Amino acid sequence: MSVLNNTNTALDASAPELLMDLHVKYIQELDTKKQDLEYWLTEHLRVNGLYWGATALHILGKPDALDHEKIVEYLVKCQHDNGGFGGHIDHDSHILSTLSAIQVLITYDRLDAINVDKVVDYVVSLQNEDGSFSGDSWGETDTRFIFCAMNCLSLLKRLDDKRLNLPKIIEYIVRCRNFDGGFGNSPGGESHAAQVYVCVGTLTILGALHHVDVEQLGSWLSERQLKCGGLNGRPEKMEDVCYSWWVLSSLSMLKRVHWIDGAKLTRFILDSQDSETGGIADRPGNMPDIFHTNFGIAGLSLLGYPGLVAIDPVYCMPRHVIQRIGLTDKH
Amino acid sequence: MAAEARLANTPINSLDPTLTKEVLYERLVDILDRNNIDEVGFLPFLPDVSDCTSGSESGSPLQYPYSVQEQGTKLGISVFCWVPLLDESYRILKDSIRGGSIEEGQWWSNPEEGHLDPQKELQFLNVALTFPRNCKSSGAWHHRKWLLCFIHRDHETIPIPPSEIQEQLRICHLAAERYPKCYYAWTMRHWLVEQLGRYWWNASLQDEDSYHLVQDVQTLLPSAQLQQGLLHTTSTTEGPPLRDHFLQPLLEEFERMKSHMQRNVSDHSTQQHFQQCMIQLSGKWIVQRAQQDERHDPTRAGGSLTTVLQWTRNDLASRRQRRDKWFKEHRDKANQSGQIPTILYRSAIKSIAVFAKKINAIDDDEAWTIDSMDADGIQSASYSWVLSLWISELRRTHDLIMTYPGHESLWYHLRFVHYGLRWLDCEMDIGDQAAASCETDGRIVEDHDELFISPATMDKFLGQILSDLTSGQEDGETGNATSSLTEALEKQREYADRYLKWVHRLDMEADAC
Numbered sequence: 001m002s003v004l005n006n007t008n009t010a011l012d013a014s015a016p017e018l019l020m021d022l023h024v025k026y027i028q029e030l031d032t033k034k035q036d037l038e039y040w041l042t043e044h045l046r047v048n049g050l051y052w053g054a055t056a057l058h059i060l061g062k063p064d065a066l067d068h069e070k071i072v073e074y075l076v077k078c079q080h081d082n083g084g085f086g087g088h089i090d091h092d093s094h095i096l097s098t099l100s101a102i103q104v105l106i107t108y109d110r111l112d113a114i115n116v117d118k119v120v121d122y123v124v125s126l127q128n129e130d131g132s133f134s135g136d137s138w139g140e141t142d143t144r145f146i147f148c149a150m151n152c153l154s155l156l157k158r159l160d161d162k163r164l165n166l167p168k169i170i171e172y173i174v175r176c177r178n179f180d181g182g183f184g185n186s187p188g189g190e191s192h193a194a195q196v197y198v199c200v201g202t203l204t205i206l207g208a209l210h211h212v213d214v215e216q217l218g219s220w221l222s223e224r225q226l227k228c229g230g231l232n233g234r235p236e237k238m239e240d241v242c243y244s245w246w247v248l249s250s251l252s253m254l255k256r257v258h259w260i261d262g263a264k265l266t267r268f269i270l271d272s273q274d275s276e277t278g279g280i281a282d283r284p285g286n287m288p289d290i291f292h293t294n295f296g297i298a299g300l301s302l303l304g305y306p307g308l309v310a311i312d313p314v315y316c317m318p319r320h321v322i323q324r325i326g327l328t329d330k331h
Numbered sequence: 332m333a334a335e336a337r338l339a340n341t342p343i344n345s346l347d348p349t350l351t352k353e354v355l356y357e358r359l360v361d362i363l364d365r366n367n368i369d370e371v372g373f374l375p376f377l378p379d380v381s382d383c384t385s386g387s388e389s390g391s392p393l394q395y396p397y398s399v400q401e402q403g404t405k406l407g408i409s410v411f412c413w414v415p416l417l418d419e420s421y422r423i424l425k426d427s428i429r430g431g432s433i434e435e436g437q438w439w440s441n442p443e444e445g446h447l448d449p450q451k452e453l454q455f456l457n458v459a460l461t462f463p464r465n466c467k468s469s470g471a472w473h474h475r476k477w478l479l480c481f482i483h484r485d486h487e488t489i490p491i492p493p494s495e496i497q498e499q500l501r502i503c504h505l506a507a508e509r510y511p512k513c514y515y516a517w518t519m520r521h522w523l524v525e526q527l528g529r530y531w532w533n534a535s536l537q538d539e540d541s542y543h544l545v546q547d548v549q550t551l552l553p554s555a556q557l558q559q560g561l562l563h564t565t566s567t568t569e570g571p572p573l574r575d576h577f578l579q580p581l582l583e584e585f586e587r588m589k590s591h592m593q594r595n596v597s598d599h600s601t602q603q604h605f606q607q608c609m610i611q612l613s614g615k616w617i618v619q620r621a622q623q624d625e626r627h628d629p630t631r632a633g634g635s636l637t638t639v640l641q642w643t644r645n646d647l648a649s650r651r652q653r654r655d656k657w658f659k660e661h662r663d664k665a666n667q668s669g670q671i672p673t674i675l676y677r678s679a680i681k682s683i684a685v686f687a688k689k690i691n692a693i694d695d696d697e698a699w700t701i702d703s704m705d706a707d708g709i710q711s712a713s714y715s716w717v718l719s720l721w722i723s724e725l726r727r728t729h730d731l732i733m734t735y736p737g738h739e740s741l742w743y744h745l746r747f748v749h750y751g752l753r754w755l756d757c758e759m760d761i762g763d764q765a766a767a768s769c770e771t772d773g774r775i776v777e778d779h780d781e782l783f784i785s786p787a788t789m790d791k792f793l794g795q796i797l798s799d800l801t802s803g804q805e806d807g808e809t810g811n812a813t814s815s816l817t818e819a820l821e822k823q824r825e826y827a828d829r830y831l832k833w834v835h836r837l838d839m840e841a842d843a844c
Contacts, residue, residue: 040413040414040417040418040421041417043421090425138473138477139473139477140469140470140473140477142469177643179642179643179746179747179750180743180746180747184518185514185518186518186521188521188525188607188610189514189518189521190514190517190518190599190600190603192514213643213644213645215836215839216644216836219832219833219836223829234512234599234600235599235739235740235743236597236598236599236738236739236740237512237599
């Protein structure tokens, strides 16, 4: 079975093409700019950056563009005794980087390199009594962290861990649901497309999507599309390429991708490429970065852009990887 | 940021070889120790030595390349310093952690031993926030909340002093001015008003049978805590009730947000926080009882209340069906019994209007403004007072939409107000007013089955919108309207259409996936 998209999205004939080879080169050269300000400011995101880079390369059909062994070796150094992974070597464990590390290791089929039981122990230890999850031992809570936990444990096939209280988790997510159908980062938090993704993703993984008002939420998500074709995350905010993922994957889980104009969105993402250095920015004319590069390419894959590997909308990983590990399609 | 990043990537010692990262770090620490900095900004250039000696208390040339102004309160850092400072301070932090001079879990216990003082840490966070990019950091806001909860470890049972909450609200407001729509700043702000609202809430939930408040918050607190002056009051018998210490700052925040919203009509985050203030002030009338925390204990000060709005279309439909069932039963009974004809209202809001003798004032704006309600209405968290809050807001939102056409956020806010009024209009638990009957003069009066707000009642407002759009379109065709006004009116039409669809969807049953 082909891992590539087998649908053709309607393309604007005047739209630029996806500069696949240039983006591969951009990703490969990321770790060479060690004296740049952004390199410093993003040190705590190094492991997340690896996930974004590795995923983008896989969707571009170049899974071997980075050295697998070096990556695995680096990730092993980022794992702490408590089982969690830090954002970089010597950085404290955090659930965000733990998920990213597991996603990369599974994508490269190298879970054998780490202690999986300890990862599970770490993730489970972050659950709070009210059903929320902390990001780390210092207690910050956010629905993102719930999704990281569920995503991670689902990938590791450990959602049946007796220490977990799944009904409480669902109850907490429902408390974060707002009257407009959207979800926030905490009870009462403003509806935000990224929070919608993590909450809908959590409910999808846990088989609890009946708590979502599909019509209300689908309409709210479709109203994120602006005249330029790009999507924003909240009313009256600017368009941003990363919402091509957060909004589109949510609509995909709700079976409502057709509620936005895919051709206009495709054009917007393609216009946000940097034709000199490669990479994709948050919007046309801005500097590219690996975060927007990954989610722009992921969005194009969900839209069925030809030549791209199909992506799973729940896990944001290549669909063939999710199938390889035996997880059923969640959408 | 792209221009700043390009500048920051220029090695500073190519501009001045004496400025090594060690020198930059030591001078910065010295400046922070010897001055009372309350604001930090960045300079997109490397200042001259002479510019760095003016305005500081010490006038020392060793401040170069930093600029200290306004009697040592304002600090300017050249963008060229960023990378070397990050490099050096990170090295020192890692060395400190490896050297064990910061012990996890004992950071705050003893300032004399070189640990961190939480109050000073809060002040440092205030300074860090003056740099707009820092407002986006979720870690910084969580750290602030963590510090407050550390300083007030028992905040679940003993309230954080309202004065402290007001100070933190002030910081959040400054952050909103510097970096609007910062998600984590607003989330913190919601948490702060929730701390104020919880005592107000608890009071409004005390009496299950009547909407009048029967207990003061003070009766929920052990007297020993009051003697310790934790709530900054010297006596429980003098001055206003303790609940006012929480209600007053909440009302102030509500008014502040109303004004902020007026000046920021396209800021959805502002409106969402304003909605949180409305929710906190509305108490039990807005949140479903089923969503209250099962650990709720009325004898526990503040309780563990879930003040979260849990409205769904299906819940609204169930609520509507319950009231409609009551309406039908009472109407049928009245028709069969041959008693004095009565007026029954399907709408709980109209029922209250009858009971409060406001029947002629349903459309009278003055009758429904908050100021027109007496003080007792506020203090008792009465249904009537809450209604006036929401109806006033409906009018105000209509005015804002007509005054500032084409702002999506305002239309979203209208959805919220519409939803709230639909919710309130189905209220059953308003005592004798549920029947809302009043004797007539013997005439048979038809039952009133119109709701207070529905697609049918929106004609006047939408008619005005359409009229504005039509005259705007005509101006556009004759060249009398600017292109920005034309664009705003186009958006206004689009948002009005979406709003209508949303209202119609409210009455449809929700399907899940």
